[in-house]
Amino acid sequence: xxxxxxxxxxxxxxxxxxxxxxxxxxxxxxxxxxxxxxxxxxxxxxxxxxxxxxxxxxxxxxxxxxxx
Numbered sequence: 001x002x003x004x005x006x007x008x009x010x011x012x013x014x015x016x017x018x019x020x021x022x023x024x025x026x027x028x029x030x031x032x033x034x035x036x037x038x039x040x041x042x043x044x045x046x047x048x049x050x051x052x053x054x055x056x057x058x059x060x061x062x063x064x065x066x067x068x
Contacts, residue, residue, distance in 0.1 A: 016024060043049050059065055 013021070013024065040049075
């Protein structure tokens with residue numbers, strides 16, 4: 001199967017019927033959220049977020065946090 005060019009995808013999206021555009025948009029947002037969640041999970045498992053968690057806990061212990 002030949003590769004699809006970005007310009008072809010953009011053209012197809014621009015020409016979608018309103019209902020199809022909404023369904024495509026919702027699907028794309030959900031896909032983006034799933035990719036973001038997967039990246040966060042991978043980063044956490046690899047320890048790449050440890051320093052941020054340590055900093056947040058230090059701020060909490062030292063009274064630099066407020067209730068939301």
